[in-house]
Amino acid sequence: MSLTTALTYALPHRLLSSMARSLAYSDDPRVSRWLIDTVTRKFNVNLDEAANPDPRSYATFNQFFTRALKPGARVADADPRSLVMPADGRISQLGKIEAGRIFQAKGQSFTAAELLGSDEDAKPYNDGLYATVYLSPRDYHRVHMPWTGTLRETVHVPGRLFSVGPAAVNGVPRLFARNERLVCHFDTSFGPMVSVMVGALLVSGVETVWSGEEIPAYGDRITRKDYRGQGIKLERFAEMARFNYGSTVVVLLPPGVAEFAPQLGAESPVQLGQALAKLR
Incomplete structure (x- = not known):
């Protein structure tokens, strides 16, 4: 170590x-x-x-x-079949969920079940896709919807608050599955989609557009909130949440629905609204 x-x-x-x-x-x-x-x-x-x-x-x-951007500073990709990048930042990793595992860094991985808080929640994403976007302190810190979705449930998973900078990502096993996080489940036109807001050292909170502050309070057990029937629908590219300091968002997609934009890879700098993936 x-x-x-x-x-x-x-x-x-x-x-x-x-x-x-x-x-x-x-x-x-x-x-x-x-x-x-x-x-x-x-x-x-x-x-x-x-x-x-x-x-x-x-x-x-x-x-x-948590400042807003001026109108037109970011625009959604023109292709209506494109899922858009949820945030400014840098791709930490992206790829296929292999044998239920998500790649973190060389020699490091964690399971989708660990990230989401249960085996049942992870099942729809077996052999699906994941994208991990790191937001540095210089970036715009609001997180937006990759695709139009209706909120089904949130899961607050308690945990540590390790830094999510490159040194920690490379050195701390299962980092994103150990830090405190808010898992946001959506139903979309292609099936389920999840966006995970991962807390980190010095992150003073995570807020959502539907509920306000979600983290803190720091908890000691998994807490679920059921939003089915409440009609909370967020359009593609709409704001969904914000970090009150830099951190990471992880997007999971079910298998067979999309392909990542070919120019994307680990360490790619990205902007909110650019193409993340395209529906098949």
Whole structure:
């Protein structure tokens, strides 16, 4: 185990994330301006494409971090059969779910059942496709729908809060199946689809458009919410959720329904709205 990986295990994840939350929501201008200036400079954040490009106009760091984009800054792929990229960021991995397993990094994998929280939830995705998109601190932090879907259920799976940066992905086994996450199940025209919002170190929350804040509160058991019959339908490319700091979204598709865009691969930089896959 490398020193970096050992440190990743040793860090007080929840304490650090709670502290980050307090800072992110502080309306003390000395705190918010310092954080905004530091992140903008360190990560070369492009504010020109923000709906509000003035960094001094955000009352808190969280407002800045979850900022909206100006109209037209991102558009959905023109092909109506394309599933669109759910977020800005970088492809961590994508491919076929082989023998129920999802590839994480060299020598690392985890099962779809571990990720989703149950064997039953994973069955529709046997031999299907997965795409893992990492959102860095410089990226737009709202997550959108790859395809039109009606919300069926969410599953809050408690867990750790490891970093999801490249070093942790390469060094921590089953990382995305161990971190706290919100699993969002949708019914679509081609069958089931799932988007998994994976929490991480310093992530001060995950919010959805239908329920508001979902993470925290930090739990110690799997919690399910049934939305069947409530008619929560979200269109392709519509916002579905947001991270209150950088993290990762994993999309799962059932077998035989789509093929990934051929130009995509591990480490590909991606933008919200570009083609992720095309229906067969």
